[in-house]
Amino acid sequence: MKSKRIPKATIGRLAVYVQVLESLRRDRVEVVSSEKLAQACSVNSSQIRKDLAYFGEFGVRGVGYYIQELITSIKRSLGIDRVWNCALVGVGNLGRALMKHRDIPRKGFVIKAAFDCDPDRIGLVIKGIEVMCLSRIKEVVPSLDVEVGFISTPPERAQRAANFLIEAGVRGIVTFAPARLEVPANIPVEYVDFSHHLYAVAFYINQEANKA
Amino acid sequence: MKSKRIPKATIGRLAVYVQVLESLRRDRVEVVSSEKLAQACSVNSSQIRKDLAYFGEFGVRGVGYYIQELITSIKRSLGIDRVWNCALVGVGNLGRALMKHRDIPRKGFVIKAAFDCDPDRIGLVIKGIEVMCLSRIKEVVPSLDVEVGFISTPPERAQRAANFLIEAGVRGIVTFAPARLEVPANIPVEYVDFSHHLYAVAFYINQEANKA
DNA sequence: CGTTGTGAAGAGCTTCACAGCG
DNA sequence: CGCTGTGAAGCTCTTCACAACG
Missing domain, CATH: 3.40.50.720 (NAD(P)-binding Rossmann-like Domain)
Structure with missing residues (x-):
């Protein structure tokens, strides 16, 4: 999955995920499942898992995603972990x-x-x-x-x-x-x-x- | 074709077509083919013909689209022909x-x-x-x-x-x-x-x- | 003759369903 | 047991190719 062509639509959604994740972080939430995140972003949960899988394996099975870590990973994937x-x-x-x-x-x-x-x-x-x-x-x-x-x-x-x-x-x-x-x-x-x-x-x- | 579900992407492109058509109108161009318009919008020409066909038959075969008329038709289709x-x-x-x-x-x-x-x-x-x-x-x-x-x-x-x-x-x-x-x-x-x-x-x- | 309008084919994206793993 | 990661199925959108027509 690592090296496939990434849909343009995925890039647009990653920006939404970051926005929602940062808002969860402000509320001191530390872990989120794809299902919960999906509801907050109004998308399907497999969509989220698939979007993230283009860039790596960021989740923990049975648990979900660590929010701080996921934000960092998405930003690195997009190339916005720098000025x-x-x-x-x-x-x-x-x-x-x-x-x-x-x-x-x-x-x-x-x-x-x-x-x-x-x-x-x-x-x-x-x-x-x-x-x-x-x-x-x-x-x-x-x-x-x-x-x-x-x-x-x-x-x-x-x-x-x-x-x-x-x-x-x-x-x-x-x-x-x-x-x-x-x-x-x-x-x-x-x-x-x-x-x-x-x-x-x-x-x-x-x-x-x-x-x- | 009149009453099919209209793709969200089509709505986004109609805004681009209006922008380009208005710029052509400023340059006193009166008629444009789907091929010419497609080049200016960086899309495929059948895409344009299909997008327009959702709302009606605005073109003239062998000629193209009358720009002023097309702008009016698109605006009416979008519902922006009013305040x-x-x-x-x-x-x-x-x-x-x-x-x-x-x-x-x-x-x-x-x-x-x-x-x-x-x-x-x-x-x-x-x-x-x-x-x-x-x-x-x-x-x-x-x-x-x-x-x-x-x-x-x-x-x-x-x-x-x-x-x-x-x-x-x-x-x-x-x-x-x-x-x-x-x-x-x-x-x-x-x-x-x-x-x-x-x-x-x-x-x-x-x-x-x-x-x- | 040239360009539109459109069915059919193709490409791409989304959702399902479940194996894999912690 | 719960949730992720992912092949396969399903669906939507885009492009092709050509009949229809001014």
Whole structure:
């Protein structure tokens, strides 16, 4: 089981497991069975056992999973048991909010540099980070060991931002701009777009109405 | 095909199609084939044709899809061809950012009321909305025709917020709190959590590294 | 002729059911 | 005995391939 291709859906669920496990840990729970965890995450218990089995054998038969240990194991499996240095492109409202957002460093992602093209923004200092001209990215990213790029530009400038980030050497991108990006196959891109959730809730509300 | 169960994944993709179609419309493109649209969305072209076929026959054989018409049809299919009144619970940093976020009303979701428990926040006026005590929710939600609840509380207060919203009569919930909610089966819940995208990009970067 | 709409085949993911083990 | 880990079955979603049609 160790070396099979891991479903994309599994990765999404691991984030949920971590969230729920951390909440159990706050409540001083030490052990949990796949059945209990499954209920808290609203999934099937074999789903959980199978998801975890992709990465190793973390449970104890007849007992369950030790929570602290499991959190550590999942984080190691995902590669978030360390700090990832990030660079942000686009210092508008959203970009500034991201730079100030405490949860991002708390998850291990530290914004080390910020870039923009607008001369009014260059030179601003936000949370100790000075906003720089995008033209300096190729010198700054390697020197600060940045591996992840955040894009928070308007949609029409997102592709340009992606090109600069990749050219500068980032290995993956998280984009908040409502635009699809063209990138080499070896550069993972994650699209953060919560309008999709707004649409979904509207659709499912209508569906419930049609059912009744 | 009209009345089959619609895959959850289809709903997610429709949001992408709308995004790309709107960008094509900005560029004054009027017609697009499923093949062209597929490339722009990074999906297979039969996927697009099948997704659209769940809701009707929107294309013209030998020609493609008229973009303006298709956008309208998709929006009608999702139920976002109208305004949805929303109420927000939790007026911290995130809650205030949501209230000021222009894209939410632009998508047809209008925040009509905001609630919090903190006496320091009650009475604040943000974007013309006065923050009220959560105890008033049951009177306010029906009178303002609110159908959707937004939760932006800390995780430990999210369930309480959900209970209040549902009790007050909302039909669906979009939550930004990192916590799972227990709700009746007929109340759709959408979990907005971008930490999941941070985890995913880290995982896929590591996977690329192991490949090479 | 070109592109849609769709049954059928294929791939991938989820659930079942139980052997294996502490 | 209880709960995990996992092959096999079942199900859903995706892709193929082509008839239908403007």
